Amino acid sequence: MGQLFGTDGVRGIVNRDLSAPLAYDIGRALTSYLKQTHKQPTIAIGKDTRISGDMLEAALTSGILSAGGNVIKLGILPTPAVSLFAKKYQCDGGIMVSASHNPTEYNGIKLFDKNGMKFPDEAEDSIEAFVRTQNKFPNPSDDKIGTLLPSPDAKEDYIEWLIGRTSADFSGMKVALDCANGATSQIAEDVFQRLGAQVFAIGNTPDGININEGCGSTHMENICRFTKENGADFGIAFDGDGDRALFSDEFGNEVDGDQALAVFSYHMMQQNKLSKNTLVATVMSNLGLTLFAKEQGISVISTKVGDRYVWEELQTGGYALGGEQSGHIIFPQDAVTGDGILTALKMAEILSERNVMFSELTRLMTKLPQVLYNVKITKDAKDKITKDTELLAILENTKTILGERGRVLLRPSGTEPLYRVMLEGEDFQKITELGQRIVEHLTKNYSA
Numbered sequence: 001m002g003q004l005f006g007t008d009g010v011r012g013i014v015n016r017d018l019s020a021p022l023a024y025d026i027g028r029a030l031t032s033y034l035k036q037t038h039k040q041p042t043i044a045i046g047k048d049t050r051i052s053g054d055m056l057e058a059a060l061t062s063g064i065l066s067a068g069g070n071v072i073k074l075g076i077l078p079t080p081a082v083s084l085f086a087k088k089y090q091c092d093g094g095i096m097v098s099a100s101h102n103p104t105e106y107n108g109i110k111l112f113d114k115n116g117m118k119f120p121d122e123a124e125d126s127i128e129a130f131v132r133t134q135n136k137f138p139n140p141s142d143d144k145i146g147t148l149l150p151s152p153d154a155k156e157d158y159i160e161w162l163i164g165r166t167s168a169d170f171s172g173m174k175v176a177l178d179c180a181n182g183a184t185s186q187i188a189e190d191v192f193q194r195l196g197a198q199v200f201a202i203g204n205t206p207d208g209i210n211i212n213e214g215c216g217s218t219h220m221e222n223i224c225r226f227t228k229e230n231g232a233d234f235g236i237a238f239d240g241d242g243d244r245a246l247f248s249d250e251f252g253n254e255v256d257g258d259q260a261l262a263v264f265s266y267h268m269m270q271q272n273k274l275s276k277n278t279l280v281a282t283v284m285s286n287l288g289l290t291l292f293a294k295e296q297g298i299s300v301i302s303t304k305v306g307d308r309y310v311w312e313e314l315q316t317g318g319y320a321l322g323g324e325q326s327g328h329i330i331f332p333q334d335a336v337t338g339d340g341i342l343t344a345l346k347m348a349e350i351l352s353e354r355n356v357m358f359s360e361l362t363r364l365m366t367k368l369p370q371v372l373y374n375v376k377i378t379k380d381a382k383d384k385i386t387k388d389t390e391l392l393a394i395l396e397n398t399k400t401i402l403g404e405r406g407r408v409l410l411r412p413s414g415t416e417p418l419y420r421v422m423l424e425g426e427d428f429q430k431i432t433e434l435g436q437r438i439v440e441h442l443t444k445n446y447s448a
Helices: 020-034 053-066 079-088 121-132 154-163 188-194 220-229 257-270 287-296 307-317 340-354 358-362 381-386 389-405 428-446
Strands: 010-013 042-047 070-076 093-097 106-113 174-178 198-202 234-238 245-248 278-282 299-303 370-376 407-412 418-424
Touching (some): 020 042, 020 093, 042 079, 053 070, 079 093, 220 234, 245 340, 257 278, 278 307, 389 428, 418 428
Parallel strands (some): 042 093
Antiparallel strands (some): 407 418
């Protein structure tokens, strides 16, 4: 068994990389880990709309119960709702069964602690150690085996929580939604309608196998077209598990997470709500965000890719806003993880307060041209790549050519056997040529 946890839990193709027996072991391992400090831990489980969710939920539940833990089944909910209810329902941990933006053949297992936060790396290492040493699992007697606890109306609780995050009235506002046939499908439309908005929705008919299929935040062309066709004030596209949101303006132009962060940080700074005038982003954020922030007197702190690392920096520094280009936006005063619907509500609130067109808000930041390549690599390539002297020389030469208004970033994916190559600069043709040179080297030497 290789490393079990990536940047966002355990993820893989169902019944190949992620099987029911493995889910059972993870359930037992998490329970064993929690029993070090909790006599009989209670764990909440949610899932997205994938057909494999039932199977993995059942396996996790069996593993938890057999190791002496209790389970609350939350049903189909976005990932941030599981994070929320792990704490609200006084659980000792939480599990979300989802592979986020990945196709339906993938699934994943995300773990949360009692405060709804994703476990730090060292905790995941300990849980993985329990999986590897199954002989150490507890095998309680009959009266110590766990039970299924009554499930609350988590969907309605979550809707009410979201509505309580804003005091705005969206009457007269037209909103377009793409729910990716995922976990927001039965929730996002309801929330906006209850707040008075007129809602147009697509990607809201999940059937178990159509999650992220030609829809959602990985297919922005749909929400951009749909927003313009329906004359909506703005459009929102969620991913499969609902922890991220990307946008379209009224003209059908895509607005990514970096541009959203620019809008949020500017608005919060004007309201004296941007703690220490600091924004937390990641190394993948567009250089245009850094240039915008510098012009506004906002400091930017960059973390590793992954919303858990953004959260850790927010918590450590006491900052009020952080996020990723992919649409994970965290408002720590409201939640400890990214929440796509909450992000959409916050954006709608700004649009309502300022009474301007969405395209006017997004002009705050100018994106620099960016190219991103994904190169499939062999399983043993990561260590070799970091020591490749020829590649290092190519990277140094690329940095010299790009100068201060450009950059190159090479990093392994935390969820797939890929290496990601990203370049930014003022000349799109130039960064494309430089990027292809790096991709050709990786493909020639390390391609799977």
